[in-house]
Amino acid sequence: MWRFRLIPDNTKIPFLRLRRTFFIVSIVLAVLSVAVLLGRGLNFGIDFAGGILIEVGTEREADIGQMRSALTGLDLGEIALQEFGSPTEVLIRIERQPGDAGAQQVAVTVVREALSANYSDTLSYRRVETVGPKVGGELIQAGIIAVVVSVFLMLVYIWFRFELPFAIGAVIALLHDVLLSLGIFAALGLEFNLPIVAAILLIVGYSMNDTVVVYDRVRENLRKYKTLPLLQLLNQSVNETLARTVITSLTTLLALLALLIFGGAVIRDFSFAMIWGVIVGTYSSIFIAGALLLYVQPQRGAQKKTVGQAERTAALDEDLPPARFAGGPEPEAALPEPEAPVANVADIARAADAAEAALAQEDEDGPEPEPTGSRRQRRASSARERKRRRRRRGKR
Numbered sequence: 001m002w003r004f005r006l007i008p009d010n011t012k013i014p015f016l017r018l019r020r021t022f023f024i025v026s027i028v029l030a031v032l033s034v035a036v037l038l039g040r041g042l043n044f045g046i047d048f049a050g051g052i053l054i055e056v057g058t059e060r061e062a063d064i065g066q067m068r069s070a071l072t073g074l075d076l077g078e079i080a081l082q083e084f085g086s087p088t089e090v091l092i093r094i095e096r097q098p099g100d101a102g103a104q105q106v107a108v109t110v111v112r113e114a115l116s117a118n119y120s121d122t123l124s125y126r127r128v129e130t131v132g133p134k135v136g137g138e139l140i141q142a143g144i145i146a147v148v149v150s151v152f153l154m155l156v157y158i159w160f161r162f163e164l165p166f167a168i169g170a171v172i173a174l175l176h177d178v179l180l181s182l183g184i185f186a187a188l189g190l191e192f193n194l195p196i197v198a199a200i201l202l203i204v205g206y207s208m209n210d211t212v213v214v215y216d217r218v219r220e221n222l223r224k225y226k227t228l229p230l231l232q233l234l235n236q237s238v239n240e241t242l243a244r245t246v247i248t249s250l251t252t253l254l255a256l257l258a259l260l261i262f263g264g265a266v267i268r269d270f271s272f273a274m275i276w277g278v279i280v281g282t283y284s285s286i287f288i289a290g291a292l293l294l295y296v297q298p299q300r301g302a303q304k305k306t307v308g309q310a311e312r313t314a315a316l317d318e319d320l321p322p323a324r325f326a327g328g329p330e331p332e333a334a335l336p337e338p339e340a341p342v343a344n345v346a347d348i349a350r351a352a353d354a355a356e357a358a359l360a361q362e363d364e365d366g367p368e369p370e371p372t373g374s375r376r377q378r379r380a381s382s383a384r385e386r387k388r389r390r391r392r393r394g395k396r
Contacts, residue, residue, distance in 0.1 A: 005243075006246065006250075007243035007246055010239075011242055013235075014235060015235055015239070015287060015290070016290065016294070018287075019287070019291035022288065023288075026176055026284075030176065030183075032183060032187075033179050033183020033184075033186070033187075034183070036186040036187045037182060037186045040186050040187075040189070041186060042192040043189050043190060043191050044192050044193070045191040045193035046193070047131060047139055047193040047194045048139055048192065048193065049095075050096040050131045051093060051094055051096040052093070052104055052108060052128070053091070053092070053127070053129040054091075054092040054093075054111060054128050055091050055092075055126040055127045056089070056123055056124065056125055057089050057126055058089075060088065060122070062083070064090060067081055067090060067092075067115065070115060070118050071092070074110055076111070077094065077095040079095075080093040081093075082265060085264040089126070091265070092111065094111065096131075101130070105130075108128055108130075143197040146197065146201060147197070147204070150201055150204050150205075151175065154170065155170070155171045157208075158170045158171075161212075162215055165296040168292075168296050169289055169293055170211045170212075172288075173207065173284040173292070174207055174208060174211075176284050176288060177207045177280045177284055178203065178204065180276075181199075181200060181203055181273065184276055185273070190269050190272070198270070199270050200277075202277065203273070203277030203280075203281060206252075206278060206281050207277070207285065210245055210249075210285035211285045211289045213245065214237060214289055214290055217237040218233070218234060218290065218293065221233050221236060231294065234293055238286060242286070245282060245285060245286060249278055249281075249282040253275060253278055256271050256275045257275065259271040
């Protein structure tokens, strides 16, 4: 039966051979993102910058150009109008006016009078919001803390699940994704508000999920192949998880494209941020996260040997238990200690008699020792020796 496979099995794409090229591309994009952030900055919305937000509805299709003309000469500073969800709904953003809350209320009254002169009774006001600079500053601080804390917790999670070098590689990939996401918003001038902060946090989680899948396969292969060079091992791990990574990203993109097209202006920027984040996260998990392990050199086992130095062989590891660390030395087989013979009393007695008989035979067969000393001493010694031999013969 024929089956369609988007990604074939057993791919051997040399991703890590091109790692320097992808590193250069990522560094260039990161530098451009930093330059745009420092130059143009983010286009903070009402949530962060403060100001007045008015949502109005009309009975017929709204003429945004006519509304803009009616509000241009009011001397209220920057005014932005956009269709909000449907052609009969318009979102009006006005920069914060100098003064206290009373000055903001006066600006709202002036806008209402100018719109009522053109739309009379056909205009309805859905909501009016005013955000002060203090609240906006607090929201910016809270958003930064949320992103930093999430990245730090990801570092701790990977550290405990794998080890520190894996955590370093994962966090570098995360920072890469966040920086490129902020850079695209600054470059395109898209409004940066609280929903976009939520999108950034979702991007962090999605990118980490893809990276963990790749790293988990790397860890399995480290235990399986002991002599395979680290470059080939990492490339094989990325290829083995390629189908899962690509298919998961494509299904997520299909849902996000539906939100972008049919969700309306309310969630359009959020959908765009998520689409960009999924693309960047998939790119970093395939081309960046695995390649970083070549430089941070994860350590394995109690002796802290690097993965690149550890000898691995697939043939020898088929029968090894999976709990053994990949980088550690192979355990030497313990030699069984010899069993001590069990002796009884009869064996001991027979051994003693045999030893005494051997000594006696040696005395009989061996030559008599040459006597030394005076003649009397030599005679006495010879007599004692003859008596001792007669006693031994009598015992036998």
